[in-house]
Amino acid sequence: MAETASTNADMKILARQGVEEGFWLRAEKQSGGVGRLGRKWESPVGNLYCSTLVTCRSADPAPSSLSFVAALAVHEAISAHIPHDDILLKWPNDILVSGLKICGILLEGSGDAVIVGIGVNIAVAPQLEGRTVTSLFQEGADRNVTAALFLETLAPIFADMLAEWRQAGLAAILAKWQERAHVAGTRLSTSDADGKRIDGEYAGLFDDGALRLRKADGALIAIHAGDVHFG
Template identity: 75%
Template sequence: MAETASTNADMKIRAQSGIAEGLWLRAERQSGGVGRLGRKWESPEGNLYCSTMVGCHPDDPAPSTLTFVAALAVHKAISAYLPHDDVRLKWPNDILASGMKICGILLERAGNAVIVGIGVNIAIAPQVEGRAVTSLHRERADINLGPAEFLDTLAQYFADTVEEWRRSGLAAILTAWQLNAHPVGTRLVTSDADGGRLDGEYAGLSDDGALRLRKADGAIIEIHAGDVHVG
């Protein structure tokens, strides 16, 4: 479609009508795109704005862990088009190219399904307050690469990773995620439940995907929600 308010909102409507997994919606532009924590997601033409749906089955891992599935799939797709390997995952679902944000992922529950919204900077790197951002073209991907071609690649990686999540379980997904993340010992900054600043070192993930942060006194705490900044 040429323009919509939000591909996630459109996919929610379709999910309620009982569509099967595998459908992707893509818009050239969004007038009401939203990122994590309700932030506005700038949506100029030339980038990828898309959503899909994953049904929740009784034997699946926790639906919230699809955030790691989505991040892995996007990481694979971005890496396939870049001439360098400086592409890293940052908890829980950020993808950094050359240390800069290149993607946004938003999961929303819709009944017995999870809507997965993905935005990837392909041609343009819109300004994000407090963040360094980049795009695939800026990172020297083929200048002819467009959103439709990228989505074809992403959709296949996403389907394969969802299948792995169901077949092998969350532990396999978290292992793969950590192999593509910043190394253990990386300095991170986040906040506690009261908004206070927390500094520490990345100490891996817990079995359920929480961020493990080693404080200066050696104590390790688990972070289940919040923004994380490297350095």
């Protein structure tokens, strides 16, 4: 479609109408795109704005862990289109290229399904307050790469990752994620529910995907949600 408020919102409507897993919805532009924690997601023409639907099954891993599936799929799709390998996953579902944010992933529940919204900067790196971002074009991608072409790369990769998530289990997905993430010992900071800063070192992931953070006193704590920053 040419323009919509939000592909995630549209996909929720389609989910109620019975659209099947594997369907992708893409818009050229969004007027009301939303990122994690309710932040506005800038949506200029030229970038990818899309959503898909995953129907939750009783034997599936926790639905929230689909964020790792999505991040791995986007990481692989980006890797197919840029001429260098400085592509890093940052917990929980950021993809950084040359140290800069290039993608947004938002999961939302809808009945027995999860809507997976993905935005990737293809042609434009919109200015974001407090953040420095990049785009595929800035990172050397062929200028013939369009949002539609990128989705053609992404969709089958996502399907393969989703199948692995179901068949091999979450542990296999988390192992792949950690191979592509910041190294153990990387200094990270986050905040608790009261906004108090927490500093520590990245020490891997817990079995459920929670961030394992080692504090200065050696204590290991689990971070289940929130923003994480380097340093």
